[in-house]
Amino acid sequence: MDVREKLNILSAAAKYDVSCTSSGSRRSAPPRGLGDACPAGICHTWSSDGRCISLLKVLLSNACKYDCAYCANRRSNDIPRATFTPKEVIDLTLEFYRRNYIEGLFLSSAVVGSPDYTMELLVKVAKELRTVHRFGGYIHLKSIPGASEKLLYEAGLYADRTSVNIEVPSERSLTYLAPDKNYASVYAPMNYFAERKIEYGGSRGRYTPNFLPAGQSTQMIVGASGESDFQILTLSAGFYKQQRLKRVYFSGYVPVNADKRLPAITTKPPLLREHRLYQADWLMRFYNFEYNEILDEKNPNLDLYLDPKAGWALRHLELFPIDIQTADYEMLLRVPGIGVKSAKLIVSGRRYCKVRLENLKKMGVVLKRAKYFIYHPDIPASLRRLYPEMIRPLLLPRPKSGQLDLFDSNPIALPSPTIAMAPAMPTIAPAPAMPALPIAV
């Protein structure tokens, strides 16, 4: 099997990993070496599904010994198997890098033999890239659950970021779908890295290793098991707080296997739900929201039609309208239609002059949403007196009214009188009889 065939198999096998970021690490080119890392991260291209490609994302091998229900590479699937030699991966990485195709390497692997053996191979590639080839680009290594701490430590020395995927957002479902895995084995490497990061993160001396500069990330599948959005957000908030993860990714479940434990193979990936979860994730990371503000036990799922920030604002109309001339930055961030950039512009601009409505538009504030929540002399006061039930339909995107087609095969039927009449004559429920007041005579 030649490299081309292997690359086709092993990159297709890696495509369900969402993470492809190259941010968070500042690495200058090593002496007489090749490449550096830019802290903002650089996207090199976008694939036809609209996802950014910045790393060469491949598996070292897809010959897995586990049998997880949701995974395309599970043992019981009859698919072509391939394994790269470390040299092949290194050559590909360096040559792609020199042509500026990629920002670095994302190396993952199916579990071959034992977790330790697999992890050793991954570390070997990273080590050789860094020490022999003096590669200064970005390296993302997957940490294999169950690998020994010595190997994890070495991975932290050479990689910029590691990740281990939690995949299923509750332990009960995980052991049901992936009998070989449990939460403890997934949390172990995560906690190990988090502890080492704290250990080396304080005062940096000359001999302090530059340990895992870009931190860790994880990923969970959305829609494969029955967890609610609230459970998912609770879990990810915990990751951000306790394991200090940089990112938690959500991947809408794409059915790859026909398995009776999973949704039918014909289900469409829940892309809208995934999008709303990312919006909620952004609220937690950049807008100072707590997970239990976005959702709670009473509303366990995100509104698919309305973004989570607008949803929160409608539940808390008592806090609005706010005066943009005086409201503090944290409150500005919570107004639907105002983002981080425009909130910063408002705060720094209003020191010098009143912020006018036309300026707000030029700053990029979406007045269509914001006008119900801010106080401004140019906004009609009647908008601020609306009830949440009245604002909600105004925030929803309007259905597109396409031009009618003259030759349409199924023309829009005129509303039949019975349908047309229906809303006009609502059936009035008989009013409950007023209890007679006992009048004392």
Added chain:
Amino acid sequence: MSICISYDSSFNGFLSAVFEIYSQHLDVENFIPDRDTDAPADLFLQFFRVETSEDSAMRLRRAIVNQASEDVLNLLETAFLSEERGIEMKVLAYLRKLFAGDDPNYGKNPASLEMLPLYKIAGSVRHEAGNMLGMVRFSKGPGNFYIAKIEPKYDILLMMESHFRNRFAFEKWIIYDSKRKYALLHDRVGESKVVTLPGEESFVKAIQSDGFTQLWQDYYKSIAIKERENPKLLKRCLPVRYWKNLPERQAARTPAL
């Protein structure tokens, strides 16, 4: 009669023109840079040529830094690189307000009416410069030179210089802006220079795909998830105007035989 200033399309040229406007009290209606050869002619304007003077440009630069800040000067220059028609008048409007001295804090206000459009334009120039860092595609040419051709909307080649100089310090490379007909050449450590190419056609011909280009195209195809295909999102992230210099998109565009 209002006048229309023609200058050599550089930022220093523009600053020299502004300097002349102030020293001669000119009533300016429009600017025409030299690169803009098919600018609409205006019968009612008088042409006025300003030669670039490094000295007056320096003086004006210093004045902007004193009156506003280094960042503002940087922002004006970045916005100017957009090469949009009429950008000069927008910058001039800002400078007029800045030097009028009505408001001592005007230079610090990023949300003033004259600053906001410049802020947006500079933002999109920086955005393209940042994006282009990833979208330069080198191919291996003769003499171990890595060569690339780009066609950015804005004049951003020099904004990318330090990035590539640090990253590929020990490689030899050329990046050619085929729209503005100049290139950035790096053949020695720590040094890169702006050059014009003697033969454009032979340069473009030297850009050829090799085995790794093929592997890259394969990789690009197999990393996409078919069930999630989203052409609208793709075009928003990666506008079609960049596709012709990206080997992975070219392979996607040519129909399968």
